[in-house]
Amino acid sequence: MSLWAKLIGVVVVTVACIVPPAAYWTLERQREALESAHRDRGRAFVQLLDATIAEPQLLENREQLFNQLQRFLWLNHDLVRIEVALPAGDGLQVYVSTEPGRAAGPAGKLSVAAFRANKVLHWIPTCSKPRVARFVSPVHLSGGVAGTVSAELSLQKLDEVLASERRFWLLSALLLVIALSGALFVAVRHVVLRPLRKFAKAVDALARRDGEFEIQLESSDELGRLGAAFNHMAQDIRGAEAQAEHRATHDPLTGLPNRRLLMHRLQSAIAVAARYQRRGSVLYLDLDDFKQVNDQHGHAAGDQVLVTASERLAASVRQVDTVARMGGDEFVVLLHELPIDAQEARDKTATVARKILAAFAEPWLVAGQQVTIGASIGVRVFGGEKLLDDAILRDSDAAMYRAKAAGGQQFRFAVTEAGAERGSTTKPHFQARG
Numbered sequence: 001m002s003l004w005a006k007l008i009g010v011v012v013v014t015v016a017c018i019v020p021p022a023a024y025w026t027l028e029r030q031r032e033a034l035e036s037a038h039r040d041r042g043r044a045f046v047q048l049l050d051a052t053i054a055e056p057q058l059l060e061n062r063e064q065l066f067n068q069l070q071r072f073l074w075l076n077h078d079l080v081r082i083e084v085a086l087p088a089g090d091g092l093q094v095y096v097s098t099e100p101g102r103a104a105g106p107a108g109k110l111s112v113a114a115f116r117a118n119k120v121l122h123w124i125p126t127c128s129k130p131r132v133a134r135f136v137s138p139v140h141l142s143g144g145v146a147g148t149v150s151a152e153l154s155l156q157k158l159d160e161v162l163a164s165e166r167r168f169w170l171l172s173a174l175l176l177v178i179a180l181s182g183a184l185f186v187a188v189r190h191v192v193l194r195p196l197r198k199f200a201k202a203v204d205a206l207a208r209r210d211g212e213f214e215i216q217l218e219s220s221d222e223l224g225r226l227g228a229a230f231n232h233m234a235q236d237i238r239g240a241e242a243q244a245e246h247r248a249t250h251d252p253l254t255g256l257p258n259r260r261l262l263m264h265r266l267q268s269a270i271a272v273a274a275r276y277q278r279r280g281s282v283l284y285l286d287l288d289d290f291k292q293v294n295d296q297h298g299h300a301a302g303d304q305v306l307v308t309a310s311e312r313l314a315a316s317v318r319q320v321d322t323v324a325r326m327g328g329d330e331f332v333v334l335l336h337e338l339p340i341d342a343q344e345a346r347d348k349t350a351t352v353a354r355k356i357l358a359a360f361a362e363p364w365l366v367a368g369q370q371v372t373i374g375a376s377i378g379v380r381v382f383g384g385e386k387l388l389d390d391a392i393l394r395d396s397d398a399a400m401y402r403a404k405a406a407g408g409q410q411f412r413f414a415v416t417e418a419g420a421e422r423g424s425t426t427k428p429h430f431q432a433r434g
Contacts, residue, residue: 380399
């Protein structure tokens with residue numbers, strides 16, 4: 001079940017648990033008020049009957065008394081029975097029939113002209129006898145009690161009113177549940193669901209490492225603080241990943257790209273050269289007599305030489321070119337976007353190689369002493385033929401060893417290059433100066 005469905009269920013159940021009890025309580029209060037008003041009306045009826053029939057001549061004339069009670073029934077439709085009881089056991093009752101054709105009073109000793117005519121005062125078309133409320137009051141005559149008078153009021157109208165009120169409150173409660181549920185849902189959606197959707201989107205982007213990780217929340221509540229904590233965590237993760245990626249693709253000592261990144265860029269350079277009719281070249285460089293630096297001045301001095309060598313190499317090439325450390329005292333320079341003409345490409349590569357040799361010919365300061373350190377460079381120009389990256393590196397590496405074998409401090413093109421140009425043959429030397 002989705003979060004939306006759960007939220008809708010919680011909202012509806014919450015509102016449904018609040019509104020119906022409130023509607024029931026209101027309906028009960030209204031029912032009590034109507035029943036109280038009905039009881040007051042019943043008591044008023046019997047008091048009115050007491051005042052009406054409390055006359056000696058009316059009590060002695062039964063037919064006149066019956067007619068008077070008849071009028072009460074006709075004028076008050078919720079009256080269903082009136083009964084007058086006298087101490088002598090004699091009495092009179094008038095009632096409303098629930099069946100058509102039935103007399104308005106019992107046949108027998110109390111029958112009068114109205115009974116003989118079989119008159120029906122009212123007919124209530126119900127399947128069963130209506131619910132009634134009975135009210136009794138003494139009949140006062142000459143300061144004493146001459147009997148009792150009772151009246152039965154039908155509760156049918158009261159029941160109809162209560163049923164109508166129940167329908168009204170049921171419909172009102174239903175509409176109120178829908179309205180409150182909608183309003184609460186919209187509010188919760190804006191306050192809770194929208195930030196949660198942003199969280200879900202950011203977490204998904206963070207998991208896929210794609211898109212914007214940060215969550216933009218303007219609130220300062222718990223969700224706002226949670227969003228700020230998530231952003232901080234995402235920044236830490238991205239920073240840690242960037243550092244891990246940098247360590248995986250760069251040399252920790254010099255900060256130059258390592259063999260892994262170099263191979264990736266070399267493959268891209270080969271593809272670009274083949275697609276856009278360009279050339280490139282690889283200069284494989286090895287420091288001459290670097291081992292003597294480590295032996296005489298220690299590895300810390302050797303590390304400083306490597307760092308200085310990387311700086312001089314980077315300063316000798318363009319920003320679009322790549323300078324990488326292969327390991328130990330070996331470096332590779334990858335020149336991009338050289339002219340398609342083979343001779344022109346070799347000439348530009350030779351110019352860069354001479355610039356590097358000139359930079360390395362500058363004095364080096366090692367452990368407070370000036371020394372001279374040379375370099376041997378092997379060159380392989382590629383483009384215009386199908387070559388693998390490993391083959392290019394092998395050719396340039398072999399050319400570098402030929403330059404070193406020739407005395408160092410020079411460069412050589414790979415033997416596969418027709419008419420390869422020879423570099424400077426000046427022999428390098430390691431010289432300590434006080």
